[in-house]
Amino acid sequence: MIAAYVSHKAPPGRPESPLFTWCFAGMIFVALVLLLPIFSDACGDPPRFETMRLQGAPKPNYSPGETIHYECRLGFQPMAPPLPPSAVCQDDNTWSPLQEACTRKLCPNLGDPVNGQVNYVNGSTMFGSQAHYFCNEGFYMIGSRILYCEISGNNVIWGDNPPLCERILCATPRNITNGRITNYKDEYEYNEIVTYSCNPSDGPDEYSLVGESVLVCVDSDRWSSDSPQCKVVKCEYPVVEHGKMVSGFRKKFYYKSQVAFECNQGFYLHGSNTIVCGANSTWEPKIPMCTKAYPSPSDELQPEHFEDLGIILVINNPAL
Template identity: 65%
Template sequence: MAASYTSLVAPSGRPESPLLAWCFFGILLTALVLLLPIFSDACDSPRFQTMKLQGAAKPSYRSGETVKYECRPGYKPIFPPLPTFTVCRDDNTWAQLMEACTRKLCPNLGDPVNGQVIYVNESFAFGTQAHFVCNEGFYIIGEKILHCEISENTVAWNDNPPICEKIKCSRPTEIENGRYTNSHKDIFEYNEAVTYICDPSSGPDEYSLVGESRLVCVGSDTWSSDAPQCKVVKCIYPIVDHGTMVSGFRAKYYYKAEVVFECDKGFSLRGKSRIVCGADSTWEPELPTCVKGSQPSSCPPTTPVSSSTGHPSLPDDLHSEDLDVGLIAVIVLTVVAAITVSAACLYKCFMRRQEEN
């Protein structure tokens, strides 16, 4: 006891603070707690991934006690069978026991007609998944992913396997002032196409087909795009003041008609030189204009260059001497600030050491 008290006394002869004593006591108590399992006279309850204890588990077991295991739900005994019991030995450890169970298997689903099944981890054991895909031209009806799950006392897939149905399309949309090929059919196969055409116009202007003229059956009752329209699309005769049409001459301008303009000498073009008659009977983009004068330069202004040195010159009110003085001032102020901060830190450290001593 005297030795313990001496260890808690400082070299000066005065006891250390109560905090140090409590710290020493806490460390000693923690060490004892950690050592308790070593001096325990019992086995703890062993655990396995595929097996569980038969009956209720106890916190600990005495030397010589035996425990027996059974397979967890979703697992079955390994063949040939392995031992499923173990004994608490005199040294308070369990006799070696291996995992004696393995996962149960769900039925092999097999590939669906016109499709295939892909098993995750290439297994159809408990806990795995089966992914179904259909061949091109077919679509899936049912669940795409099945799970091998516990079902009562065994395992089974969580749903019936899907089927692969052939892709077909019903008749496409009828349009006004037009028609499509093969219109006598009611059902169209996958990848089968129809082509729309416009009827002859009974008026002075012809019909234009606006949209995709060819539609393809790409999915179950799904065509590659919406049906087009057959309507009169006519743009006004394009005129540009001080400009000349260089291509696209015609009496009437219908859908997708193109013209190209250029400006007369002494005028510059504003806008696009090539325009197209759009679906709403307007020119796209809008008609350009010709403005008097040459095309302005798009180059940015250059920096003045000194004729003597070949380097960019400074403004008249700013000289290199002014820049040098300013740069030196910034460097000096930065160094002074760094020294001040360092000195303050050293002073705080010194005073803290003095208080501790």
Template identity: 60%
Template sequence: MNRGFAGSGTYIEKGHRLAGRQVFPLYSGEMTASCATRTFPRCHESPFSSWSFVGILLVVQVLLLPTSSDACDDPPRFQSMKLKGASQATYNPGDKIEYECRPGYMRIVPLLTTTAVCQADNTWAPLQEACTRKPCPQLGDPLNGRVNGTFLFGSQAHFVCNEGFQLVGPEILHCDLAGNSVAWDNEPPYCEKILCKPPRQIPNGKYTNSHKDTFEYNEVVIYSCNPSSGPDEYSLVGESELICSGFDTWSSDPPECKVVKCPYPALENGKFVSGFGKKFYYRATVVLQCYSGYYLKGNDTIVCGADNMWEPKVPECIKESISPSTKLPTSSHSVSVPTSTQPTISSVSGVKPTTAPPVSRLPDHPSTSEPPSEVLGGWIIAVIVIFSLIFITLLCCGFAFLIRKKKREREGSASYSTYQNKSTTPEQTH
């Protein structure tokens, strides 16, 4: 048996081959030698690689499909029409569909086509609304009223009454479905004349037309009080006139007839301006005023209210207080105060104060000092008078000067004439 050496002490018999990358010839025969086998890491196939490849193929197939189909879209929808029968899954060119009116609608006259065809370009042939709303029964205006709105399916009718009448029944009717037809959802209302029952009688009073059983809309009743049997008269407290403003509805509650008497509004240190009297009944009005040296705290006008009290309450007259700055300074010397409006103080010793004592103005008292505006006005008047006198004097002087000038001219003219006469006399003697 022939053997060969393959390296690293490995003998290989002839006719056998080891895993390796190269065959070497030996001394006799052929032998296959191989290096020591090395182990390398194996690459495991990802489970996602095959699926990714399949997905890519599907996407490519979808993209390669034709973009247009050979069928029409779903049938068009209309407000007044619906598809007759069941809808198909697909509609091929040449297929026809039929429409019918929806409930509450009817065919338009002249009749329009209700058939649509799937065309060769996979679109539906144009189709118009072929139905219109059904009308509800015609409603007439109620007596003493009117109705507004339309009478078609889905609309409303509004009822209104004339002044002096009120609506009895529903104000609005709706035109709704009634089986295969349409009808109003309620009975039409009517207008009834507004009447009021007699108003309530009041103690110690009465109202006009009290003999009537009913009062019409806007009719007026007037309340008044009966004469009082006592020393004080009755006062009408509340609204004297009531108006029938609605069905059995008056404009306000009836008034009251009762004695309302307020106490005498005594005002200490004050007096009445208006509203003089010994008794003060409901709504009596008094105007008050305080004496000089007092000011009014509260309202000067008061009214006798329904609760026998003055509204607002009777005011007070408060004595005016003089601030310390208004007091004249005291001195051990005798001081005389002149009676002039400008308070000056003179001392027996001859010493005069540099300034007059301040005097504050009290409420409702005239100021003792002359206002600056009055002083300024006096100076202006004086200046105007002086300038007027100067102007008149200058005018008179000018006039006198003109008179003297004319007089001198006349005298000069006369003397010249005399001289001329004297000069001509000797010649005439010769």
């Protein structure tokens, strides 16, 4: 584009030459004539499409009457019935109307696996689709759970082989010392159970089963919990000074034995009034105490204190 006008003046004292002036004007006119078709009689860049690409390299501009041709991109194929894949540069310097003439290629239909199902995310097997696999209850998957329809050469295929759905089986859980497994088998199916029990003790104290007595086969070679233990769990006889046991009386306190306490009149409980014999032969929580001092706000408030607390609130409340 001619962006500036260049003027020429003769040196001072010398008259301008008419011939030079006309030559200079003629050069400007020729330049404008040569450049005019570039900016007025040409089509711009060819239109772009998702499914198609231009055949050959694009040109800077196209003259009216020129035709451009498109081909399908990888992963796409011509529509049926076919649509025109070309456009023409028109006299008004615009391209003739053109629409997508290609559609996505299809991957093979996979079908449901034995003991499972397949779900196509967008409802089809077109290029770019995903196939999600699920196994029926009681079966586990071997292979890829998600397959993608992707390009392979000039075609499209699933990116991996379909997975398999195998029956969930569990091996026999381990034997335990001083205990045994009921309904013993070499192999268990999904949701089958084993039950543990403890043997009679040869000593003065019985064995306690610590852990879950019933295990369920929940996944391939995986049980619902670890195997339990059979061992002697025995807590010391709980004594609370200035207090007494109100429930849970027995000679020996084995695993999960529970006792409850209350304090003598005039004494207040610090700690929990109920404790349980834990797996390590210790009371949980620790044995409480009964003292003359009233428990601090951080101590657990026991029901037997409500009456005394009510009396204290009445005395300390001047509005009553």
